[in-house]
Amino acid sequence: MADVAEISSAATPDGVAAGSPAIHTVELSKRFGSTVALAGLSMTVPRGEVFGFLGPNGAGKTTSVKLLLGLISPTAGEGWLLGQRIGDLKTRRRIGYLPELFRYQSWLSAREVLALHCELAPLPRSSWNDEITTALDTVGLTDRASDRVGTFSKGMQQRLGLGVALLGKPELVFLDEPTSALDPVGRHDVREITRRLRERGTTVFLNSHLLSEVEMVCDRVAVVDHGRVIALGTIHDLLRGADIVRVRMTGLNGRLGQLEGFAAPSEDGEWLTFRNVKEDQVPDLVAEIVRLGGRVYAVESQQQSLEDRFLQLLEDEETK
Amino acid sequence: MTRAIWPIARMTLVEASRRRMLMALAAMTFLVIAGVGYGFSKLPEIGGSRPLNHDDLNQISSILTILTFFMFSFVLAFAAVFVAAPAISSDVESGVILAMVPRPIRRSDIVIGRWLGLSMVVVIYTVTATLIELEVVNLVIGYLPPHPFEAISFLVAEGVVAVTLGLLFSTRVAPMTGGIVATILLLAAWFAGIVGNIGFSFGNDTVAAFGTISRLVVPTDGMWRGALFYLQTPQLLAVQAIAGRRAAANPFYAGSAPPLPYLLWTAGWIVGLLALTILSFRRKEL
Numbered sequence: 001m002a003d004v005a006e007i008s009s010a011a012t013p014d015g016v017a018a019g020s021p022a023i024h025t026v027e028l029s030k031r032f033g034s035t036v037a038l039a040g041l042s043m044t045v046p047r048g049e050v051f052g053f054l055g056p057n058g059a060g061k062t063t064s065v066k067l068l069l070g071l072i073s074p075t076a077g078e079g080w081l082l083g084q085r086i087g088d089l090k091t092r093r094r095i096g097y098l099p100e101l102f103r104y105q106s107w108l109s110a111r112e113v114l115a116l117h118c119e120l121a122p123l124p125r126s127s128w129n130d131e132i133t134t135a136l137d138t139v140g141l142t143d144r145a146s147d148r149v150g151t152f153s154k155g156m157q158q159r160l161g162l163g164v165a166l167l168g169k170p171e172l173v174f175l176d177e178p179t180s181a182l183d184p185v186g187r188h189d190v191r192e193i194t195r196r197l198r199e200r201g202t203t204v205f206l207n208s209h210l211l212s213e214v215e216m217v218c219d220r221v222a223v224v225d226h227g228r229v230i231a232l233g234t235i236h237d238l239l240r241g242a243d244i245v246r247v248r249m250t251g252l253n254g255r256l257g258q259l260e261g262f263a264a265p266s267e268d269g270e271w272l273t274f275r276n277v278k279e280d281q282v283p284d285l286v287a288e289i290v291r292l293g294g295r296v297y298a299v300e301s302q303q304q305s306l307e308d309r310f311l312q313l314l315e316d317e318e319t320k
Numbered sequence: 321m322t323r324a325i326w327p328i329a330r331m332t333l334v335e336a337s338r339r340r341m342l343m344a345l346a347a348m349t350f351l352v353i354a355g356v357g358y359g360f361s362k363l364p365e366i367g368g369s370r371p372l373n374h375d376d377l378n379q380i381s382s383i384l385t386i387l388t389f390f391m392f393s394f395v396l397a398f399a400a401v402f403v404a405a406p407a408i409s410s411d412v413e414s415g416v417i418l419a420m421v422p423r424p425i426r427r428s429d430i431v432i433g434r435w436l437g438l439s440m441v442v443v444i445y446t447v448t449a450t451l452i453e454l455e456v457v458n459l460v461i462g463y464l465p466p467h468p469f470e471a472i473s474f475l476v477a478e479g480v481v482a483v484t485l486g487l488l489f490s491t492r493v494a495p496m497t498g499g500i501v502a503t504i505l506l507l508a509a510w511f512a513g514i515v516g517n518i519g520f521s522f523g524n525d526t527v528a529a530f531g532t533i534s535r536l537v538v539p540t541d542g543m544w545r546g547a548l549f550y551l552q553t554p555q556l557l558a559v560q561a562i563a564g565r566r567a568a569a570n571p572f573y574a575g576s577a578p579p580l581p582y583l584l585w586t587a588g589w590i591v592g593l594l595a596l597t598i599l600s601f602r603r604k605e606l
Contacts, residue, residue: 032605069422071606092424102415105331107338119327120423164419 020083022047022172022203023068028077030063030227037063039227040077045220047171050194050204052218054211054310060227061207062100065176068205069097082172093121096165100176100207103157106150110141110160113149117164135163138193154181162190166197173197176207191217215306223310225317239309245277248298249289259288270297275312324425325433332437336403342441345399349449356388357456364461375555381463382553385454386572389551392450393475393544397482400442401502404486406495407434412606413495421606428598435487435594442479447472467550474546474578477586481540482506484593491601509534513541514571521569539586542578549574
């Protein structure tokens with residue numbers, strides 16, 4: 001797993017070179033009065049990646065997105081999007097954004113909202129029709145194109161928001177809780193859209209509470225808590241070394257603390273649960289139990305789900 | 321003009337239209353104009369068995385037209401504040417702004433676009449309503465004020481000043497709070513203007529200064545007095561002039577048009593307040 005210090009030391013990108021990362025931040029911080037919303041965010045998101053940004057409520061996820069998009073200004077630190085400093089207007093032409101809590105003008109139709117954003121983007125007028133038709137089709141709102149947004153359900157507004165974020169084929173798309181109001185079909189659609197964006201080479205910054213979805217679509221994830229990145233890497237990286245081994249055994253009553261090289265397990269009758277045991281350590285664990293006089297009847301190796309790992313990371317952070 | 325100003329101004333007009341604000345204003349205004357027209361049509365009979373001569377009719381029509389314009393000026397100023405005060409703050413509260421600001425547009429484009437759109441609403445409403453009003457009076461009784469276009473221009477300026485004031489609060493406080501604060505400022509400025517005039521009529525410079533300062537801080541009353549001056553007939557001005565300084569105590573009398581420096585000050589006030597609004601919105605955390 002790549003650690004935060006390693007990420008922090010990444011070279012500062014310069015210019016608009018295509019090789020510059022999609023997102024790069026160095027100690028980006030934000031305070032609201034005495035409240036620390038973000039305490040030094042340092043990370044790099046390469047281009048073409050679907051990057052998951054995870055964290056409990058109030059961890060600083062939305063604050064991070066707002067800082068990156070210039071909706072709020074940082075108290076300290078720096079950031080770059082697509083090789084340009086945060087706030088650069090020209091760069092914003094290449095960025096799409098679906099906010100978490102938003103509305104569109106209720107008196108406009110879905111098509112008019114999309115046309116307004118084509119104009120603000122700004123996209124060539126000749127491309128508007130195709131862009132709007134494609135966006136409506138992608139998010140499944142073609143039949144409601146002429147209806148006023150004020151008549152839309154929350155889920156339909158979220159679909160429209162996704163359509164707006166995709167206008168102009170942006171190179172970097174921020175999706176802040178994109179499925180929070182969607183039904184299972186809508187969530188499936190968003191996953192498919194995200195995968196298609198990755199195939200197209202678009203970088204997706206996915207801010208979500210829904211760990212199962214993040215697990216399904218993200219190449220890498222960062223876990224934030226109390227305004228700080230506490231883990232960052234691929235899903236595989238995060239889950240590796242976080243495996244659980246369950247052993248059914250007898251004969252070591254009161255001597256579990258003597259197992260060398262292994263943390264004390266949790267007990268559930270004859271079953272012992274060892275955390276953070278890598279697959280190649282299992283024979284050593286069994287040998288150690290036998291050396292101390294234990295009798296082993298069964299060994300089960302399990303991989304943690306992202307949710308288990310996420311909760312464990314937060315728990316570890318709390319006990320630090 | 322950058323590319324984002326016009327779309328935002330246009331959206332403001334569409335909003336005013338689709339939210340039926342323009343329709344509501346038009347319906348209420350036409351109702352009032354119909355009532356005023358009926359009232360004017362009854363003026364010749366006001367003398368009973370002694371019909372009024374042409375000069376008397378003109379005199380009364382002039383006063384009534386001033387009162388009607390005064391009503392328009394109030395409706396306009398309050399309506400302008402009520403639409404401008406929530407113009408940006410309600411977009412911030414609802415989240416509409418979150419989807420717009422990350423676009424490659426300057427925040428100043430949003431402020432200027434909103435101001436332009438709202439000012440266009442003010443111009444459309446004021447010019448249409450007052451021209452119809454004057455035409456109805458003209459048709460019914462054959463009276464037109466001496467300088468209608470100048471008077472309408474000052475009324476438009478009053479509305480634009482109110483819009484500019486409301487928009488400033490829109491970048492800092494909640495919609496309702498902005499509306500209340502701006503309304504209080506407008507009323508205070510109007511009241512201070514009257515008090516200042518009374519001070520002037522009695523030669524009290526300290527009290528007179530109240531009026532001067534209030535017209536500098538919030539030029540709505542100054543603009544109304546410009547409209548008032550151009551609505552007065554020469555006869556009305558001559559009658560009031562007999563009273564000398566004391567005539568200034570009459571809130572429906574203006575002895576002179578606002579001087580050019582004051583008009584320049586008002587123009588500068590609008591530009592300055594707009595710049596302050598842009599600065600305020602630029603610093604706003606969304």
